Amino acid sequence: MADLETFRRETKSWLEANAPASLVGQIGNELEGTWGGRKATWPNPDAKRWLDVMAARGFTAPTWPKAYGGGGLEPAEAKVLAQLLRELRLPPPLIGFGLTMIGPTLLRFGSEEQKTLHLPRICRGEIRWCQGYSEPGAGSDLASLQTKALRDGDHFVLNGTKVWTSYADQADWIFALVRTNPTAKKQEGITFLLVDMDTPGVSVSPILLISGKSPFCETHFQDVRVPVANVVHQIDAGWTVAKALLGHERTMIADAFGGAGPRPDKKGGRSYLAELAASKLGEEQGRIADPIFRDEVAAFEMESRAFALTVQRTKDAARAGHQPGSESSMFKIYGTELNQRRYELLVRLLGPDALGWEGPGFDEADLEITREWLRSRGNTIEGGTSEVQLNILAKHVLGLPS
Numbered sequence: 156m157a158d159l160e161t162f163r164r165e166t167k168s169w170l171e172a173n174a175p176a177s178l179v180g181q182i183g184n185e186l187e188g189t190w191g192g193r194k195a196t197w198p199n200p201d202a203k204r205w206l207d208v209m210a211a212r213g214f215t216a217p218t219w220p221k222a223y224g225g226g227g228l229e230p231a232e233a234k235v236l237a238q239l240l241r242e243l244r245l246p247p248p249l250i251g252f253g254l255t256m257i258g259p260t261l262l263r264f265g266s267e268e269q270k271t272l273h274l275p276r277i278c279r280g281e282i283r284w285c286q287g288y289s290e291p292g293a294g295s296d297l298a299s300l301q302t303k304a305l306r307d308g309d310h311f312v313l314n315g316t317k318v319w320t321s322y323a324d325q326a327d328w329i330f331a332l333v334r335t336n337p338t339a340k341k342q343e344g345i346t347f348l349l350v351d352m353d354t355p356g357v358s359v360s361p362i363l364l365i366s367g368k369s370p371f372c373e374t375h376f377q378d379v380r381v382p383v384a385n386v387v388h389q390i391d392a393g394w395t396v397a398k399a400l401l402g403h404e405r406t407m408i409a410d411a412f413g414g415a416g417p418r419p420d421k422k423g424g425r426s427y428l429a430e431l432a433a434s435k436l437g438e439e440q441g442r443i444a445d446p447i448f449r450d451e452v453a454a455f456e457m458e459s460r461a462f463a464l465t466v467q468r469t470k471d472a473a474r475a476g477h478q479p480g481s482e483s484s485m486f487k488i489y490g491t492e493l494n495q496r497r498y499e500l501l502v503r504l505l506g507p508d509a510l511g512w513e514g515p516g517f518d519e520a521d522l523e524i525t526r527e528w529l530r531s532r533g534n535t536i537e538g539g540t541s542e543v544q545l546n547i548l549a550k551h552v553l554g555l556p557s
C-alpha cells in the first residue's frame with residue numbers, strides 16, 4: 156500500500172508538471188478526444204504534446220506490457236492513474252478502436268510479430284483503426300458475411316463491401332471479418348484479418364445522412380492482396396476472435412454513452428442535466444423548482460451514477476486481465492438505454508428550443524443537444540442491437556432454449 160501511495164504522489168506531480176494547462180477540463184470520453192492516426196490534425200497542438208508525453212511514459216495503455224509500448228502498470232496503479240486524471244480534470248491522451256478493441260484482442264490472440272508491429276503504433280497514436288464487420292446483407296446475422304478472401308500463395312485476395320464502417324475515411328488500418336471457406340458451417344468459414352487501408356484496391360465512400368454529417372462509410376475491397384501473416388489467430392477460426400472483440404466493444408459503448416455520459420460533469424458539482432434543469436426551470440432553495448422534473452432528474456442521476464460505478468468496476472476487472480463475456484451485453488443494453496433517456500430529458504427541457512437544426516435564433520449548445528439526441532437513437536443499434544443482446548443474455552446467461 157505504501158508503494159501505491161508513493162506511486163500516487165509521484166504520478167500526480169508528474170502529471171501536474173507535464174499536462175498542458177489548455178487541456179484541463181476538456182474531459183471527453185471513450186469516443187470524444189484524440190483519435191490519432193496518419194490523418195490526424197491538431198487544432199490544439201497541446202493535445203499532440205499531451206499524447207506524446209503520455210505515450211513516452213506508457214500511459215496511453217497503462218496496463219499493456221512495456222515491450223509493446225504500454226506502461227506495464229499493475230491494475231491497482233492503473234486505477235490510481237485513472238483516478239488522478241479524473242481528479243485533475245485531464246482528458247485521456249488518446250482514444251480509439253486501437254486501444255479499446257483491436258489492441259486487447261491482439262494481446263490475447265495476436266502472433267508475436269503482430270503484437271510487436273501494431274501495439275506500439277497504437278500506443279503512440281500513430282495508426283487509427285476501424286472495424287469492418289457489417290455488410291449490406293450481414294448485420295445482426297453477422298456470420299452471414301460474404302466478403303471473399305481467396306488464398307493465393309502467401310496472400311489472400313479480398314473482394315466485397317463492408318457497410319457502416321465508422322470513420323473508415325479517417326482510419327489507416329481496418330480489422331475485417333472475411334469468408335475464407337464458403338462451404339463450411341457459416342461461423343466456421345470466417346477469418347479475422349488486419350488490412351492496411353493504403354493497400355491497392357481498398358476504397359472508402361462516405362455515407363451521407365440527413366443530418367449532413369455522418370461517421371459512416373462503405374469500405375470496398377477489390378482484388379486486395381493481404382498477407383496471410385495478417386490473419387489473427389487461425390484461418391477459419393475468426394468467429395472466436397470476432398466475439399471476443401465484441402465483448403470489448405460493448406463494454407466500451409456502455410462506458411462511453413452510459414457511464415459518465417457524453418456530457419460528463421465538467422464543473423465538479425452538478426451534472427450537466429441538473430445544471431440545465433436548474434437554469435431552464437429555475438431554482439427554489441437551491442433545488443430545481445419544478446418538483447416533478449426534479450424527481451425525474453434525481454431518479455435518473457441515481458441510476459446514472461450507480462451505473463458509472465458499475466462500469467468502473469468492470470474497468471478494474473479488465474485492468475486485472477478479465478476478458479469481458481456475455482455480461483458486456485447487459486452493460487451495453489443498460490448504458491445505451493440510459494443515454495437515450497438522458498437525451499429525452501434534455502430535449503424535454505429545451506422544449507421548442509430543441510426544434511432547431513442550424514442557423515441564427517438557436518443556441519449552439521441547444522443545437523448540440525438536438526443532434527446528440529438523434530445520434531443516441533443509434534446507440535441501441537451499434538455494436539449489435541438491443542434485441543441481439545437480449546438473445547445473447549437469454550441463451551448464454553440464462554440458458555434458455557434458442
Ligand SMILES: Cc1cc2nc3c(=O)[nH]c(=O)nc-3n(C[C@H](O)[C@H](O)[C@H](O)COP(=O)(O)OP(=O)(O)OC[C@H]3O[C@@H](n4cnc5c(N)ncnc54)[C@H](O)[C@@H]3O)c2cc1C
Pocket residue numbers: 285286287288289290293294295296318319320321322533534536537538539540541542543546
Ligand atoms: C452508430 C453506428 C455505428 C456503427 N459502426 C459500425 C462499424 O464501425 N463497423 C461495423 O462493422 N458496423 C457498424 N455499425 C453497424 C451495426 O453493427 C449494425 O447496424 C447492427 O449490427 C445491426 O445490423 P443491421 O443494421 O443490418 O440491422 P438488421 O440486422 O437488419 O436488424 C434490423 C432489425 O431486426 C432486429 N433483429 C434482427 N435479427 C434479430 C433476431 N435474431 N432477433 C430479434 N430481433 C432481430 C434488429 O434488432 C433490428 O431491430 C454501426 C451502426 C451504428 C448505428
